[in-house]
Amino acid sequence: MVKLKEKKFSLDKLIGMGRGRETVAIYSLLIALIIVSSIISPDFRTSRNGVNILRQAVLLGIVSIGQTLVILTGGLDLSVGSIISLSACLTSGIMLGRAELILPVVLLVLMVGTVIGMGNGLIVTRLKVPPFIATLGMMSIVQGSLLLYTKRAIGWVPTTFLFFADGQIGPVPFPVLFYVLLFLTFFVFLKKTTFGRYIYATGGGEEIARLSGIQTRFVVFITYALSGFLAALSGLFLASRLAMGDPLGGQGYELNSIATVLVGGTSLAGGRGGLMGTLAGVLIMTVVGNILNLMGVPGFWQWIVKGLIIIGAVSVYRRID
Amino acid sequence: MGRKIDNIILEMKHISKSFPGVQALQNVSFQCKKGEVKALVGENGAGKSTLMKILAGVYQPDEGEIILRREKVQFDNPHDAQKSGISIIYQEGSLLPYLGVAENMFLGREPRKRLGFIDSSKLYREAQKLLNKLKIEIDLTAPVYNLSLAQQRMIEIAKALSLNAELIIMDEPSAALTTEESDRLFQIIHSLKDHGVTVIYISHRMQEIFHIADAVTVLKDGKVVSTSSVEEINEEILIRQMVGRDMEGRFPSKSEVEKRKGLSVVGLCCQEVLHDINLEVRKGEIVGLAGLVGSGRTELAKAIFGVRCLDKGAIHLNGRKIKVKSPRDAINNGIGLVTEDRKKEGLVLGLSVKKNITLPSLGRLSKMGLVSEKGEKRRVKKIIQELDIRTPSMDRQVEYLSGGNQQKVSLAKWLVIESNVIIFDEPTRGIDVGAKFEIYSLMLDLARRGKAILMISSELPEILGMSDRILVMREGKIVGELLPEDATEEKIMSLATGLIKNS
Numbered sequence: 001m002v003k004l005k006e007k008k009f010s011l012d013k014l015i016g017m018g019r020g021r022e023t024v025a026i027y028s029l030l031i032a033l034i035i036v037s038s039i040i041s042p043d044f045r046t047s048r049n050g051v052n053i054l055r056q057a058v059l060l061g062i063v064s065i066g067q068t069l070v071i072l073t074g075g076l077d078l079s080v081g082s083i084i085s086l087s088a089c090l091t092s093g094i095m096l097g098r099a100e101l102i103l104p105v106v107l108l109v110l111m112v113g114t115v116i117g118m119g120n121g122l123i124v125t126r127l128k129v130p131p132f133i134a135t136l137g138m139m140s141i142v143q144g145s146l147l148l149y150t151k152r153a154i155g156w157v158p159t160t161f162l163f164f165a166d167g168q169i170g171p172v173p174f175p176v177l178f179y180v181l182l183f184l185t186f187f188v189f190l191k192k193t194t195f196g197r198y199i200y201a202t203g204g205g206e207e208i209a210r211l212s213g214i215q216t217r218f219v220v221f222i223t224y225a226l227s228g229f230l231a232a233l234s235g236l237f238l239a240s241r242l243a244m245g246d247p248l249g250g251q252g253y254e255l256n257s258i259a260t261v262l263v264g265g266t267s268l269a270g271g272r273g274g275l276m277g278t279l280a281g282v283l284i285m286t287v288v289g290n291i292l293n294l295m296g297v298p299g300f301w302q303w304i305v306k307g308l309i310i311i312g313a314v315s316v317y318r319r320i321d
Numbered sequence: 322m323g324r325k326i327d328n329i330i331l332e333m334k335h336i337s338k339s340f341p342g343v344q345a346l347q348n349v350s351f352q353c354k355k356g357e358v359k360a361l362v363g364e365n366g367a368g369k370s371t372l373m374k375i376l377a378g379v380y381q382p383d384e385g386e387i388i389l390r391r392e393k394v395q396f397d398n399p400h401d402a403q404k405s406g407i408s409i410i411y412q413e414g415s416l417l418p419y420l421g422v423a424e425n426m427f428l429g430r431e432p433r434k435r436l437g438f439i440d441s442s443k444l445y446r447e448a449q450k451l452l453n454k455l456k457i458e459i460d461l462t463a464p465v466y467n468l469s470l471a472q473q474r475m476i477e478i479a480k481a482l483s484l485n486a487e488l489i490i491m492d493e494p495s496a497a498l499t500t501e502e503s504d505r506l507f508q509i510i511h512s513l514k515d516h517g518v519t520v521i522y523i524s525h526r527m528q529e530i531f532h533i534a535d536a537v538t539v540l541k542d543g544k545v546v547s548t549s550s551v552e553e554i555n556e557e558i559l560i561r562q563m564v565g566r567d568m569e570g571r572f573p574s575k576s577e578v579e580k581r582k583g584l585s586v587v588g589l590c591c592q593e594v595l596h597d598i599n600l601e602v603r604k605g606e607i608v609g610l611a612g613l614v615g616s617g618r619t620e621l622a623k624a625i626f627g628v629r630c631l632d633k634g635a636i637h638l639n640g641r642k643i644k645v646k647s648p649r650d651a652i653n654n655g656i657g658l659v660t661e662d663r664k665k666e667g668l669v670l671g672l673s674v675k676k677n678i679t680l681p682s683l684g685r686l687s688k689m690g691l692v693s694e695k696g697e698k699r700r701v702k703k704i705i706q707e708l709d710i711r712t713p714s715m716d717r718q719v720e721y722l723s724g725g726n727q728q729k730v731s732l733a734k735w736l737v738i739e740s741n742v743i744i745f746d747e748p749t750r751g752i753d754v755g756a757k758f759e760i761y762s763l764m765l766d767l768a769r770r771g772k773a774i775l776m777i778s779s780e781l782p783e784i785l786g787m788s789d790r791i792l793v794m795r796e797g798k799i800v801g802e803l804l805p806e807d808a809t810e811e812k813i814m815s816l817a818t819g820l821i822k823n824s
Contacts, residue, residue, distance in 0.1 A: 201676070205665070205666075
């Protein structure tokens, strides 16, 4: 009586949450971009440049994971840029080149980021302040506090710590390996765990999720905490890459990460999308920067091109829907 | 001869329309006379909305033509149709909540003074004229969100009139209205007729159709089954034409089972909304909860389900007192709530059938936070078969399912987690006759299996046909209890409206 066709293979299942066609679209764009870039630039198609791109993608990649989680619940995190700056400055400012401090400082920085994220979560869930305003306020508070602490680049990190951003394991750069593991962890978290499912349900309809027994406030709270944690991790990475902390180093990552997530096909309204799309978004943004650099195009053009990509991608998604 | 033709204001001839994979309409012809109320009925998916959207210029037909006042017309967009005097009033309503009544009526067409300023005095004068014409009494400055649904519908009708509409399409205008409010709406429809306005009326409620319509057209699977004047037919015939089969009564037959203690509520109070509620639903019993909209029925359901705070009172389950402070507590105690508004409170539309069904029970279907996909699929497959949920796959997003199947998904949530008490809030709202019967059968089957069922409904035939006992609420109190064999629609209504103090 009931026809239940169980498709063995479905893009939706692989990629997630009813965004199959969007993901196909975005990966097609990525592949097209890589092919065109390879044709017009001989420098682009070297393996060294390929590795370079992956390396460059890591920072944006880490923040964007957290941003994806928050946006999936229907929220938004504008404070990540300031958390990155703060984390980078704390890292280099406290380590001051002492290798024995690496572990305690890393833990401290991750904790600070998580606590700030929890603050966002509490403001959103308990004080009922809309996410845009809550995290805008938090961005201002964190950035202001950081500038009280230091107005210029500060400190330096021990050589061992440079391994995070520059290390190499065989032919594979350590940061790329690290990112792959991090990504897989969160991918599985989102797809296979009950909590991941609750994130989608909360974003898809908070009241519905609550009436299904899900503690939606807790779900939202945790995504902000994770976003803070991942922003702090990005800050550690930034400190390792620059070997010091810059109080404005994370500036721009709040909007860039949001743009990346949206280019990846996650809906700003929440409930639809996922990390597969975000990964494509990260790579597209990085490849565009890379090829324009190689072509000697001035940096401001990158902004214009990225702007066009954001608008173009989201308008295509609207059409697919 | 000539006179009769003159009488016909609208003719849709041989209309066909297909969407990818679906032939929505096939060679449909449809006529309306000036000043008549024409009912358009059919199961969900029969093509009613598509036909009306073509008439309103939202869709363009693949084939066929529209003849309005003896002239062939073509509507490329809703604006064209509006200019030709066709207005449509959608089920969901289309007023801006924070604007006033008059502003809403003249939105986009505000009378202006020089320099583009709005001529407020003229705006209010014109708006008042329209309301007077329909004998509606509403404060013109009131923001729309302050008005009842019925009042909002009336404003929309007035707005349509201000557009010089000669033909108004109403898509289930009474769906969320109480009987009283519906009566008011019918008065207005009558006065529209007196003004020579033609009304096309889409509804699932049989009684209404016989109450206000002059003629009725039945659609089934994108084709016209029949067009008749209401004198020629009755409810039974109409239902048979809609579903294409005889239904042995509209409600399945019940069976007797032993009824043991289930849910009981003692002295429950909640803010200003609920006062000293006492009720009992035994296992295997269906208790119908009747009352007007706003009498506190939904609030009571939500209080039992832990959504609203309880100021006083207790909830007992199987003779044991339970604490319900959140929906989670309620669910853990085996209570389920099939909500009234599927889209806002029942189903996450963007998620698949499977994921919606297991939302409350996911914790039990997982180990260490990881979802056991095999177990999940097995449970979902079983329940889909049990409830006969028609979906191409369990991974289909629920937004693509019909209303009846969505309702089954809402119910499936609580069956997978093995709830023992299930509260249904308007279980058959907005679903077609065939699916209604299925939902009723499922409810009876659940009762037979020993579940305690509390059913809130505004449809009195449903209350009378399904309940083992009937409770009537008014102003936050339970004002009467009736047995179905003693109950009549009149008795329930007089309790609900306060004509009788108690039974």
